[in-house]
Amino acid sequence: MIPSINYRARTFRVARALQRCERCGELTPVVGLLLPVGHETLVAQGDTSSAAQAWDVSEAEALLFLVEHIPERVRVRLHLLAPHYSFDHEDGTTDSYWMNHCARCGCRQNDFELYCEPEGAFAPVGAKPAGSICLHWFPEPIEAGATGYALAPRYFSCAQRQQRIRQRY
Numbered sequence: 001m002i003p004s005i006n007y008r009a010r011t012f013r014v015a016r017a018l019q020r021c022e023r024c025g026e027l028t029p030v031v032g033l034l035l036p037v038g039h040e041t042l043v044a045q046g047d048t049s050s051a052a053q054a055w056d057v058s059e060a061e062a063l064l065f066l067v068e069h070i071p072e073r074v075r076v077r078l079h080l081l082a083p084h085y086s087f088d089h090e091d092g093t094t095d096s097y098w099m100n101h102c103a104r105c106g107c108r109q110n111d112f113e114l115y116c117e118p119e120g121a122f123a124p125v126g127a128k129p130a131g132s133i134c135l136h137w138f139p140e141p142i143e144a145g146a147t148g149y150a151l152a153p154r155y156f157s158c159a160q161r162q163q164r165i166r167q168r169y
C-alpha cells in the first residue's frame with residue numbers, strides 16, 4: 001500500500017555511493033534521499049484513537065528508505081544518478097518500494113542492507129567509507145511517503161557535499 005505523504009522538506013540531497021552486489025561481487029552505484037535540518041515529519045496527535053496529525057519539525061538531517069512515494073520530478077533526479085533505481089518488490093516480503101539494482105546483474109539491493117547493516121553503503125562505520133559518499137544538493141521541495149527513517153549516521157559529516165548552483169537537468 002502506498003502511504004500518504006509523511007515527510008516533506010524545502011530542499012533535499014541525493015546520496016550516491018557504491019555497494020558491492022551480493023550476487024555478482026561488482027561495485028554498483030546506489031542512491032538514497034537525505035532530508036536537511038528543518039525537514040518535517042507527519043506525526044499523530046494525542047491518543048491513538050485520534051485521527052489528528054501535525055507536522056513536526058526536525059533539528060537533524062535524516063535518511064529516508066523503504067520509500068513508496070516520491071514525486072516524478074524527484075524520481076527523475078534519482079534516476080539520472082543511478083539508472084537502475086526503480087519501483088520493485090522485495091523477495092520474501094510484502095514490501096514494494098523504490099529500490100536500487102545492480103548495474104551489472106540487475107540483482108535487487110535491498111534497503112535493509114544499504115541502511116541498516118554496518119558497512120552498508122549508507123551506514124558507513126568510519127570517515128574513509130563515508131568520504132566516498134557524494135551528497136548532491138537539490139534546492140527544491142520534496143514530499144515523500146516512506147516507512148524507513150533514520151537520523152543521518154555521524155560519519156555523514158565526512159561525505160562529499162556538492163552545491164548545485166545551476167540546474168543542469
Ligand SMILES: [Zn+2]
Binds near residue numbers: 026
Ligand atoms: Zn550484481
